[in-house]
Amino acid sequence: MFRTLRARTLIAFIAISLIGVVFISGAFKYAFEDCFSDYLDDKREAEVDRVVTFLQKEHQRDGKITGDSIDAMLPYQAMTESLFYRIYDSSGSLVLDSTDLVKEIAKMKEDQHGEAPNYKDMDYTQETRELTYDGENIGTMEVNYHRGYEKGEFQFQAKIDKYIAVSALGIFGLSIGLSFLFSNQLTSGLRRVKDAVQALSNNDTTVRVTNSKLTDEIQQVADAYNQLAERLNSQQMLRKQFTADIAHELRTPITILKTQIEAFQDGIWQPTQERLANSHKELMRLVRMVNDLEELMEAENPDIHLNVEEVNTNQTLTHIKEHFYVAAKQKDLQLDLTLPEEPIYFEGDKDRVWQIMLNLVSNAIRYTPEKGTIRIQANETAENVFITVTDDGIGIAAEDLPHIFDRFYRAEKSRARKTGGAGIGLAIVKALVQAHHGQINAQSTEGKGTKMIVQLPKKTSTK
Numbered sequence: 001m002f003r004t005l006r007a008r009t010l011i012a013f014i015a016i017s018l019i020g021v022v023f024i025s026g027a028f029k030y031a032f033e034d035c036f037s038d039y040l041d042d043k044r045e046a047e048v049d050r051v052v053t054f055l056q057k058e059h060q061r062d063g064k065i066t067g068d069s070i071d072a073m074l075p076y077q078a079m080t081e082s083l084f085y086r087i088y089d090s091s092g093s094l095v096l097d098s099t100d101l102v103k104e105i106a107k108m109k110e111d112q113h114g115e116a117p118n119y120k121d122m123d124y125t126q127e128t129r130e131l132t133y134d135g136e137n138i139g140t141m142e143v144n145y146h147r148g149y150e151k152g153e154f155q156f157q158a159k160i161d162k163y164i165a166v167s168a169l170g171i172f173g174l175s176i177g178l179s180f181l182f183s184n185q186l187t188s189g190l191r192r193v194k195d196a197v198q199a200l201s202n203n204d205t206t207v208r209v210t211n212s213k214l215t216d217e218i219q220q221v222a223d224a225y226n227q228l229a230e231r232l233n234s235q236q237m238l239r240k241q242f243t244a245d246i247a248h249e250l251r252t253p254i255t256i257l258k259t260q261i262e263a264f265q266d267g268i269w270q271p272t273q274e275r276l277a278n279s280h281k282e283l284m285r286l287v288r289m290v291n292d293l294e295e296l297m298e299a300e301n302p303d304i305h306l307n308v309e310e311v312n313t314n315q316t317l318t319h320i321k322e323h324f325y326v327a328a329k330q331k332d333l334q335l336d337l338t339l340p341e342e343p344i345y346f347e348g349d350k351d352r353v354w355q356i357m358l359n360l361v362s363n364a365i366r367y368t369p370e371k372g373t374i375r376i377q378a379n380e381t382a383e384n385v386f387i388t389v390t391d392d393g394i395g396i397a398a399e400d401l402p403h404i405f406d407r408f409y410r411a412e413k414s415r416a417r418k419t420g421g422a423g424i425g426l427a428i429v430k431a432l433v434q435a436h437h438g439q440i441n442a443q444s445t446e447g448k449g450t451k452m453i454v455q456l457p458k459k460t461s462t463k
Contacts, residue, residue, distance in 0.1 A: 009183040017175030025168040032160055047081050048129075048143055055087070055131055059138045065089045065131070067096035074098040084124075086142040087131075099144055189218035193225055200225075205233035234406070250289065253282035292424045295355075299431035306349040306435060308460055313344035313378050313385055320357045321376065327365050334373040344378055346385045346458040352432045353456075359425040360389045360452050367450070368393035383458055384438075390451040396444040404442060405430040436460050 051070055058069045067087055077083040078101040087096040124144050131139040192209050199207040208229060209222035260279045263269040298304065321337045328335040364374045368391045375390045396404060405426050433440045436456050444450040 009187065013179030013183060014176055017172060017179060021168050021172045021175065025164055029161065029164055032164075044081055044083065044145060047077050047083055051077075051085065052129070052131065052141070055139070055141070056133050059131075059133050065095050065139045070096070075101060078102075082145055084144040086144075088140045088142075090137055090139050092140070095139070189222065193218065193222055196225055196229070200229055200232070205229050205236055234403075246289070250286065253285045256282045292428075296424050296428050296431070299428045299435070304431075304435050306352060306460070308347050308349060310345055311348045311350055311353055313346065313380075313387065314339045315343070316350070316353060316357065317376055317378055317387070320354075320361055323358070324361050324365060328374065331365065331368070331372075332370045333365060333368055334371075336373065336375045338375065338377045340379060344380045344385055346380075346456055347460045348436050348456060352435065356429050356432050356454065357387070357389075359429045360454070363425060364389055364391040364393065364450070364452075367391065380458075385456045385458060387454045387456070388451060389454075390449065392449040395446040395448050395450055396442070397446045401442060401444055405440070 051073065054069045054073070055065055055067075058067075059065055065087065074083075074085060074096070075098070078098055084099040084102060085096065086094065086099060089095050127143045127145075129141045129143060130137060131141055189209075196207045196209050206229075208226050257279055260269065260275065260282075264271050264275075269275055317337060317339060321335055324335060361374065361376065368374060372392050375388075377388045377390070379386050430440055433454060433456070437460060438454065438456040440455070441453045442450060443453070
C-alpha cells in the first residue's frame, strides 16, 4: 500500500501538515501565555502603584500614613487581584494589615464556586517596598500576592487553549483533505501515462494521454509518450503498407518467373534469347529489391562506419552528370550542372556521398516527364556545403511531403509502382546524410516539380 507514489505523497503531506500545525499551535500557545503573564504582572503592578499613590497623598495631607484612604480599596484588590498588604509607618508601627482577608476571600470563593481551597498549598510571594515622599522615607509596605492564575484567569486561558485546539484540529483536517486532493491530482496524470504505456506494451498504439489538468512536468512526459505512440503508430502503418507493397512487388516477378520456367519445363516454350532475357529482367527486379533492403539496413545502422576523406564536390557532381547522361538522353531530359569556379571541399565518405546523389538524381529522372529539366547545383558557406537537385516533374502532394523520407513510404502508390521503387531510396538518403551529421529537406509543389536540398558539414566527425 505504501509503495505507491500516491500513498507516499499523501503521508508526506499529512506529516508536514501535522508538524506545521503542532509547531504553530505550540508557538501561539507559548506566546499567548507569555503575553498573558506579562499582562497580569503589569495589571498587578498598576494596582500596587495605586495604593502607593494614595498613601503618598495621604501623607501629604495628614503628615502621616493612616491607611484611611485605602481602607475600602484593599478588600477589592484582595478579592479581584489576590493582593494583600501590611503597611508600616516610618517608625515601624503596623498601620494596616489586609492579610487577614486571605481566609475570608477564600471562604467567599468557596461559597461562590463550590470549591474548598487548601490554604497550605496556596503559593504566595512577598515583596517589600519602601514608601517615600519628596525623598523622605514615610513607611514600609509588604505586598503579598498569589502566584499563578486566579480562577477567572484559568477559565480565560482554558477557553483560549480550547480555541487553539479546535483551530489546530480544523487546520489539520483541512490539510488532510487538501493533501488527499493534491496527491490524487499529482498522481492521476502518472496513472494515465502508466495506463497508456501498458496499452502500448500490448500493441495498442491508438491510446493517447489527454492534456487536461496535468502539471508541466507530467505534461512533458505525456507529450513525449503521445509523440512516441504517434510515431510507432505511423511506423506500424508503414510496415503494414510496406509488407503489402513488397508482397505485391515480389509477387509479380516471382509469378512471371514461375510461369516462364514451368513453360520451359513443360516444353510449351523454347528457351529463346528473348524469353531468357525477359526471365533475367524479372530476376534482376528481385535482386534490386533485395539490394535496396540491404542498403537501407546498412544505412540505418547506428554503428555505420564512414571512411572519411576529403571530397571534391565539383568532381563528384561532374561524375554524377556523366553517369546519368544516357538515362537523361533516353527520356529527352536536360541535365544541367552549375558549379562554382573554385572546387568545394568537405570531409565525408566518397562512396556514401555518391550513393546519396545516385538516389536523388535517379528519383528526379524517374519522376520527370519527357523534355523536362533537372538542375544540380552546389554552393558553400564557411561551415557547410549545400547541394540541390531540382526538377520540374510531377511534384509531391502537400500531405505526402512530410513523410517522403520515412522508410517504406510511397506517395501515390499506384503511380509509384509504374515508375518503380519500393519507397526505400529517400530513407537511405536521409540515413546517410544524418550519418554525416547533415540535413536534407524537400520543397515541392504538386504538378510543378521538386527541390531536394542536402546540407553537409565541411568537418565530419567519425563514429
